[in-house]
Amino acid sequence: MPAFVQAIALLIAQLGASQGQAAGPDERARATEQQMTDDERFGLIVSFHGATGGMVNDERIPPGVATSAGYTPGVPRLGIPALHMSDASLGITNPGYRPDDKGATALPASIALGASFNPQLARDGGAMIGREARIRGFNVMLAGGINLARDVRNGRNFEYYAEDPYLTAVLGAEAVNGIQGEGVISTLKHYTLNCNETNRQWLDAIIDPAALRESDLLAFEIAIERSQPGSIMSAYNKVNGEYAGGNNHLLNEVLKDAWGYRGWVMSDWGAVPRWQFALAGLDQESGAQLDMVNWKAEPFTEPLRKAYAEGKLPMQRLSDMVRRILRSIYAVGVDRWGPAAAVDLNGHNEIALEIARQGIVLLKNDRALPLATDRPLRIAVIGGYAELGVPIGTGSSAVLPVGGYAATIPIGGPGMMEYLRNLLLLRSSPLAELRKLLPMAEFEFDPGQTPAEAVLLAKRSDVVIAFGIRVEGEGYDLADLSLPWGQDMVIDAVATENPNTIVVLETGNPVSMPWRDKVKAIVQAWYPGQAGGRAIAEVLTGKVNPSGRLPITFPDDLAELPRPATPGLGTPWGMPVTVHYEEGAEVGYRWYAQKGEKPKYPFGYGLSYTTFGYKDFRVSGGETVTATVTVTNTGRFPGADVPQLYLTDAPGRRRMRLLGFERLELAPGASRSITMAADPRLLARFDGDKRQWRIDAGDYTIALSRAADAPVEQRVVRLVGRFFGR
Numbered sequence: 067m068p069a070f071v072q073a074i075a076l077l078i079a080q081l082g083a084s085q086g087q088a089a090g091p092d093e094r095a096r097a098t099e100q101q102m103t104d105d106e107r108f109g110l111i112v113s114f115h116g117a118t119g120g121m122v123n124d125e126r127i128p129p130g131v132a133t134s135a136g137y138t139p140g141v142p143r144l145g146i147p148a149l150h151m152s153d154a155s156l157g158i159t160n161p162g163y164r165p166d167d168k169g170a171t172a173l174p175a176s177i178a179l180g181a182s183f184n185p186q187l188a189r190d191g192g193a194m195i196g197r198e199a200r201i202r203g204f205n206v207m208l209a210g211g212i213n214l215a216r217d218v219r220n221g222r223n224f225e226y227y228a229e230d231p232y233l234t235a236v237l238g239a240e241a242v243n244g245i246q247g248e249g250v251i252s253t254l255k256h257y258t259l260n261c262n263e264t265n266r267q268w269l270d271a272i273i274d275p276a277a278l279r280e281s282d283l284l285a286f287e288i289a290i291e292r293s294q295p296g297s298i299m300s301a302y303n304k305v306n307g308e309y310a311g312g313n314n315h316l317l318n319e320v321l322k323d324a325w326g327y328r329g330w331v332m333s334d335w336g337a338v339p340r341w342q343f344a345l346a347g348l349d350q351e352s353g354a355q356l357d358m359v360n361w362k363a364e365p366f367t368e369p370l371r372k373a374y375a376e377g378k379l380p381m382q383r384l385s386d387m388v389r390r391i392l393r394s395i396y397a398v399g400v401d402r403w404g405p406a407a408a409v410d411l412n413g414h415n416e417i418a419l420e421i422a423r424q425g426i427v428l429l430k431n432d433r434a435l436p437l438a439t440d441r442p443l444r445i446a447v448i449g450g451y452a453e454l455g456v457p458i459g460t461g462s463s464a465v466l467p468v469g470g471y472a473a474t475i476p477i478g479g480p481g482m483m484e485y486l487r488n489l490l491l492l493r494s495s496p497l498a499e500l501r502k503l504l505p506m507a508e509f510e511f512d513p514g515q516t517p518a519e520a521v522l523l524a525k526r527s528d529v530v531i532a533f534g535i536r537v538e539g540e541g542y543d544l545a546d547l548s549l550p551w552g553q554d555m556v557i558d559a560v561a562t563e564n565p566n567t568i569v570v571l572e573t574g575n576p577v578s579m580p581w582r583d584k585v586k587a588i589v590q591a592w593y594p595g596q597a598g599g600r601a602i603a604e605v606l607t608g609k610v611n612p613s614g615r616l617p618i619t620f621p622d623d624l625a626e627l628p629r630p631a632t633p634g635l636g637t638p639w640g641m642p643v644t645v646h647y648e649e650g651a652e653v654g655y656r657w658y659a660q661k662g663e664k665p666k667y668p669f670g671y672g673l674s675y676t677t678f679g680y681k682d683f684r685v686s687g688g689e690t691v692t693a694t695v696t697v698t699n700t701g702r703f704p705g706a707d708v709p710q711l712y713l714t715d716a717p718g719r720r721r722m723r724l725l726g727f728e729r730l731e732l733a734p735g736a737s738r739s740i741t742m743a744a745d746p747r748l749l750a751r752f753d754g755d756k757r758q759w760r761i762d763a764g765d766y767t768i769a770l771s772r773a774a775d776a777p778v779e780q781r782v783v784r785l786v787g788r789f790f791g792r
């Protein structure tokens with residue numbers, strides 16, 4: 067580099083440091099990168115996976131580093147901090163990395179947050195994660211799973227928010243904003259179409275590229291705009307024949323060019339078979355040792371250096387990879403950390419509790435709930451380890467809570483994730499919490515081992531509360547939607563014996579419910595996190611009025627789905643599998659709307675102990691759709707409603723899209739007016755030939771709804787035709 071360029075670069079860097087970063091992150095990144103040696107550059111574009119469970123750390127991770135999912139050495143002479151990466155979608159994880167770590171706050175599953183329809187809670191949860199990261203010295207969160215729940219059997223749906231791109235984007239963005247507001251980089255993952263776990267590293271997701279823009283990519287596009295995440299993690303799978311981490315169309319053409327994304331793209335762990343992924347837009351290889359395990363090479367260490375030496379990797383590309391990482395460090399402020407603030411674990415528990423409360427969905431209620439608090443009821447609590455705690459999803463997102471798990475029951479299975487597949491119970495016992503809230507009631511517990519034994523207790527009880535749980539997690543898809551270990555038989559038997567049966571489900575996905583017509587009430591509590599038992603008890607007793615709405619459609623039968631069988635299910639680990647997403651952008655409720663069919667419970671559905679009325683619904687058209695409505699709590703309990711705005715018909719092919727929503731807390735008799743303005747991309751089609759969004763001129767039908775298939779009022783508005791965006 068000529069001396070004068072170097073001098074200017076140094077000057078800019080010093081100015082940035084001395085004048086409170088007057089130079090922007092791009093200028094600073096450029097200036098720093100220009101001073102780096104090639105060794106330093108190559109050092110920054112690889113992360114190493116920490117050893118768990120007392121194993122020896124890779125020698126490239128210096129002693130004393132708090133071990134976690136990923137570590138990238140910094141460059142102290144230039145003030146570049148090392149990157150300490152932790153999984154964090156539901157809290158800071160620790161699958162045996164740090165024996166001395168006393169545990170972290172375990173939030174409810176992201177799908178529970180999805181059910182809250184409350185962006186503020188996502189932000190609170192993110193800020194909580196950011197603070198718990200800071201105190202541990204972690205500066206990059208592998209949080210923010212925003213894949214769409216395309217398949218109700220995907221083992222990892224609990225880590226994602228919803229089947230809908232807009233709801234997903236709004237919540238995912240707020241989680242990132244919460245984390246990055248604490249000066250910690252956050253990641254959105256897994257880009258894209260990692261919507262099944264079965265042989266995910268050998269899975270080829272086939273989809274129409276334009277439909278992808280209207281669905282999974284739209285979730286990323288909007289979330290990125292709203293939160294500027296420091297990094298994006300590419301998915302394990304292939305998309306239309308190319309691995310997501312080496313996919314020029316997805317990374318270079320869409321993410322970096324069309325959307326102008328300026329942070330860096332890291333791979334998923336062990337997902338880089340070739341150095342050429344760098345040319346396709348991948349900026350950092352993650353958990354390099356896992357690539358050695360999977361592909362017998364660490365492509366971004368020696369092979370990439372060789373390619374560089376031979377002129378196959380241009381200097382410009384190497385600089386860009388490094389600058390993107392530096393830019394995010396500077397933009398988020400990871401290089402400017404002061405001492406970490408003390409963590410308020412009680413306050414963090416309150417955040418976990420509030421997400422659980424607002425995420426619980428009341429699916430059915432034949433006047434069985436709330437439970438009477440003024441009578442000495444004999445209540446049978448059956449199954450689900452409700453005397454011990456609540457389950458969580460398994461895999462890399464599993465948080466080790468303060469005080470440890472109430473129980474760890476090994477499940478195992480084929481494949482590489484077997485060691486992480488356990489029934490993990492957080493210490494928040496629904497039974498203990500119910501006892502606190504119903505001091506007059508007499509409780510007895512039955513483990514739900516056999517139908518014959520469970521009915522003995524059900525018979526002599528006034529009310530039965532039966533818990534249904536399921537272990538779902540990374541690396542495994544569900545074979546069907548039944549409850550394991552004979553729980554469906556137990557619930558059926560107790561409901562036959564005692565008509566006052568209430569079922570509480572703690573799962574990450576829909577459940578088949580063969581006993582549905584026999585029970586009085588059904589409560590979907592998801593994996594409700596470390597305060598989940600309390601939230602469940604509060605909802606059952608009416609201390610909290612349920613307000614969750616389904617973020618995922620509950621099918622009646624798997625035969626209704628775009629893919630009645632999960633492709634490749636049951637094939638051995640390592641077997642290539644192809645998933646044809648023929649539904650394109652018509653995911654979940656959109657699919658049902660196109661077919662004109664009704665599911666068991668629709669997207670957006672959820673009951674309350676109060677009622678809500680709508681008036682003065684007005685919609686205007688033009689460039690986009692804007693709607694106003696006044697919502698009134700017409701019942702006797704304070705409660706929250708989630709009015710939803712949908713596109714239900716459009717010129718050309720019929721289609722349905724969630725355009726807007728808002729969660730409103732209202733006292734009995736109280737009213738509030740809201741305005742919802744649609745993102746025009748939700749009204750448009752993506753024109754694959756023009757590579758632009760296209761709104762056709764014409765009439766659009768807009769519904770104000772209580773759920774995807776429950777419109778209250780509809781209006782037709784005219785939109786002007788136009789092309790926009792890229």
Ligand code: BGC
Pocket residue numbers: 135153208255334335462
């Ligand atoms: C998961 C990622 C995770 C990474 C690091 C992978 O198996 O797919 O979501 O961030 O591991 O733990």
